[in-house]
Amino acid sequence: MKKIKKIAVMTSGGDSPGMNAAIRSVVRACAYYRVSCIGIYRGYEGLIEGDFIELTARSVNNIINKGGTILKSARSEEFRTKEGRAKAYEHLKENEIEAMVVIGGDGSFTGAVIFNEEYKFPIIGIPGTIDNDIFGTTHTLGFDTALNTAVEAIDKIRDTASSHNRLFFVEVMGRDAGFIALNAGVGAGAEEILIPEEDLGLDRMLESLKKSRRTGKSSSIVVVAEGDKSGKNVYQLAEYVEENLQEYDVRVSVLGHMQRGGSPSCFDRVLASRLGVKSVELLLDGKTNLMVGLKNNEVISTSIAEAIKGGHSINQELLRVSDIMTT
Numbered sequence: 656m657k658k659i660k661k662i663a664v665m666t667s668g669g670d671s672p673g674m675n676a677a678i679r680s681v682v683r684a685c686a687y688y689r690v691s692c693i694g695i696y697r698g699y700e701g702l703i704e705g706d707f708i709e710l711t712a713r714s715v716n717n718i719i720n721k722g723g724t725i726l727k728s729a730r731s732e733e734f735r736t737k738e739g740r741a742k743a744y745e746h747l748k749e750n751e752i753e754a755m756v757v758i759g760g761d762g763s764f765t766g767a768v769i770f771n772e773e774y775k776f777p778i779i780g781i782p783g784t785i786d787n788d789i790f791g792t793t794h795t796l797g798f799d800t801a802l803n804t805a806v807e808a809i810d811k812i813r814d815t816a817s818s819h820n821r822l823f824f825v826e827v828m829g830r831d832a833g834f835i836a837l838n839a840g841v842g843a844g845a846e847e848i849l850i851p852e853e854d855l856g857l858d859r860m861l862e863s864l865k866k867s868r869r870t871g872k873s874s875s876i877v878v879v880a881e882g883d884k885s886g887k888n889v890y891q892l893a894e895y896v897e898e899n900l901q902e903y904d905v906r907v908s909v910l911g912h913m914q915r916g917g918s919p920s921c922f923d924r925v926l927a928s929r930l931g932v933k934s935v936e937l938l939l940d941g942k943t944n945l946m947v948g949l950k951n952n953e954v955i956s957t958s959i960a961e962a963i964k965g966g967h968s969i970n971q972e973l974l975r976v977s978d979i980m981t982t
């Protein structure tokens with residue numbers, strides 16, 4: 656088997672804390688195995704434009720602790736077209752790049768699968784998204800940090816909620832996945848948690864809020880995922896409760912993009928370091944079309960196609976725990 660001499664790395668889609676640590680790991684693993692490493696700016700956008708930079712072990716000094724991504728990120732419309740992908744392939748050939756590590760979420764991996772089908776180009780994926788909605792890993796890069804950010808913010812909201820005897824609706828990220836809402840909700844002691852995977856019904860929420868008043872709670876927090884299934888956004892939910900339960904003084908807080916930023920947690924840094932090394936080793940071993948991930952604290956690999964199709968399921972035990980905690 657011909658040894659790969661040059662590997663490229665990119666970050667794509669919504670950024671997540673730990674992406675820099677993963678770039679560092681890929682670059683350092685390349686240096687360790689004496690393979691050249693090229694950074695691609697702005698994900699597939701930069702690939703189409705040939706916006707590349709050579710990365711050495713020293714290029715990635717002092718980034719393990721930094722949020723965001725030094726390579727920048729984008730969601731590329733042009734890469735969805737055949738013409739865009741043809742331009743991308745030309746740049747890879749021109750620069751003698753023989754394999755690529757894509758750090759991103761399911762959208763980025765879908766692009767990777769199509770590109771591999773068309774050009775047989777070796778690709779390994781590293782799951783990087785705060786949403787944790789990728790099959791084939793129990794943790795995506797950035798999820799742990801985002802959770803801690805959300806819990807810290809909700810703790811602060813609790814202080815003011817409790818001082819004023821108020822009910823707060825706190826919206827957390829997650830268009831299609833309730834992992835952040837459920838875990839941050841349980842971690843921050845939320846009264847109710849609304850997620851995209853299950854429609855718990857508005858009546859149930861009203862009942863639960865009534866009950867908490869009856870049983871002596873003076874303030875409450877309801878955590879709502881961006882994409883929850885109630886059919887109402889967080890402001891409409893607040894209005895709905897104000898109309899139906901006039902005893903409540905309601906406020907809304909949308910945490911938004913702050914959840915995507917900040918220094919990665921130690922967990923995310925260690926995960927990024929492990930997944931980066933594994934992705935380079937798989938490529939040097941002649942493997943392709945795999946996503947690296949974590950299961951039972953072991954680094955594993957899954958076919959990227961399966962990782963995209965596999966979907967995600969919410970932890971029913973955690974839902975049950977959250978229910979019991981509202982007693």
Ligand code: F6P
Nearest residue numbers: 669784785786828829830881915
């Ligand atoms: O996929 C990560 C994520 O942060 C989602 O939780 C959120 O719905 C989405 O990205 C927001 O995307 P954008 O920053 O492009 O608006």
